[in-house]
Amino acid sequence: MKRILKGFAILAATAFLITGVAGFAMAEKTIKLHHLNKNDPFDNPTGAMATVFKSLVEAGTNGSVKVQIFPSGQLGKDKDVLQQVKAGVIQSGIHSVGGFASAYPMIGVLDIPFVFTDISKTYSVFDGPFGKKLAADIEKKTGMHVLGFGDSGGFFHITNSKHPITKPADMDGLKIRTMGLDTHKTIISSLGGQPAAIAWSEVYTALQTGVADGQMNPIPIIALAKFQEVQKYLTLTGHLFAPYVWVINTKFWDSLSDTEKAVVQNAAKSAIVAGRGIGRIIEASDRGLPALSKAMKVNALSPKEREAFKQKSLPVVKELIIKKFGPEGKEMLEAFMKAVEQAD
Structure with a gap:
């Protein structure tokens, strides 16, 4: 046993x-x-x-x-x-x-x-x-x-609490929240705005209290964060894909x-x-742009208006990238731009 x-x-x-x-x-x-x-x-x-x-x-x-x-x-x-x-x-x-x-x-x-x-x-x-x-x-x-x-979430667009944005001059003096990236801040400053690097967890309160006038994000994120409660205007700039x-x-x-x-x-x-x-x-559902349109005044930039924003911002950001990252950054940037031009 x-x-x-x-x-x-x-x-x-x-x-x-x-x-x-x-x-x-x-x-x-x-x-x-x-x-x-x-x-x-x-x-x-x-x-x-x-x-x-x-x-x-x-x-x-x-x-x-x-x-x-x-x-x-x-x-x-x-x-x-x-x-x-x-x-x-x-x-x-x-x-x-x-x-x-x-x-x-x-x-x-x-x-x-x-x-x-x-x-x-x-x-x-x-x-x-x-x-x-x-x-x-x-x-x-x-x-x-x-x-x-x-x-x-798609292309970045700009919201603000002050007025519609249809031309670069409309950005003058607006305090726009961005990520803490030099490139993002330079996009806003090149258009005449004042970039404000604010932690994501604090953005809603910053917009609500006026610490920032606006912010930039894709439509799903704007809706998810309920920024329509503290922002009046949405401009479909489509200026960035991150x-x-x-x-x-x-x-x-x-x-x-x-x-x-x-x-x-x-x-x-x-x-x-x-x-x-x-x-x-x-973006297309009642949790995206259609819902935001009910709570905010929405306008899309025309091709001509968009070109005016591009002419103001693109050369400045490009110069920053080349200065910051040197020859290696310039080579990667050129590869990126070429890929964009050749994209189907």
């Missing part, structure tokens, strides 16, 4: 060790994914991206790679979480250009205003050769692998098998498409 009990004990211990090792291996194949918004696939682009990614990765790897989502900035500020990804504390993050600039300042090359006229062209640029060139440079400079470039930058820790990436890498990369591509789609749906 003692021998039988001893045998069971050995089997139990062996099973425990096997289970423990398997559990450890599984933990090593868990992607902790950060993003800034609610984890609802119908609420915002990053929610859609994260949800689709998790489903496709876990199904495609038959559970050998798990995805654990940390939405709504649970792990900290975007730039701080980026350092966690770089250090391998977490495995992946979908980051705004504002946060990503802390690790890769040359992301500012993308901030040339008024170059895109069609949202579909942004997808051609970032999914094509230029996107691959930019991703390779990011990996070289930061040590993080790029899974792709997502849509943060993609999300989706990265994964390179050491973790290298630990995946070739099959797992293929599944993760393809899942990210599909997730980015889903995020783009939900962004366009929100």
Whole structure:
């Protein structure tokens, strides 16, 4: 009887060790994914991206790679979480250009205003050769692998509480909230406005109290933040496209098998498409521009008006980029502009 009990004990211990090792291996194949918004696939682009990614990765790897989502900035500020990804504390993050600039300042090359006229062209640029060139440079400079470039909600537009904007002179003296990027601040100052770098969590209150007169963001973000409650005018400038930058820790990436890498990369591509789609749906639905139009006075710049804004801002921002990033920045900028010109 003692021998039988001893045998069971050995089997139990062996099973425990096997289970423990398997559990450890599984933990090593868990992607902790950060993003800034609610984890609802119908609420915002990053929610859609994260949800689709998790489903496709876990199904495609038959559970050998798990995805654990940390939405709504649970792990900290975007730039701080980026350092966690770089250090391998977490495995992946979908980051705004504002946060990503802390690790890769040359992301500012993308901030040339008024170059895109069609949202579909942004997808051609970032999914094509230029996107691959930019991703390779990011990996070289930061040590993080790029899974792709997502849509943060479409083109940036300007809201304010003072008056309609139809010409650059209408920007004179307006205090406009921007991200803390020199390129974003220069866009506003080149048009005669006063840029104000205010933390995202404080923007609504700043607009409500008059600390800032206006701000710039894509339609879904304007609606999501309910800026129509504290802003009276919306000008559809479409002056900027700022993609999300989706990265994964390179050491973790290298630990995946070739099959797992293929599944993760393809899942990210599909997730980015889903995020783009939900962004366009929100923009056109009663949660986007139609709803904003009921609460704000909306005007779109005509081609002639848009050209006047472009002539004021583009040369100044271009000069800043070349001065700030030198020959390397100039070469990346030229590659970006060429890609935009050639985009379908």
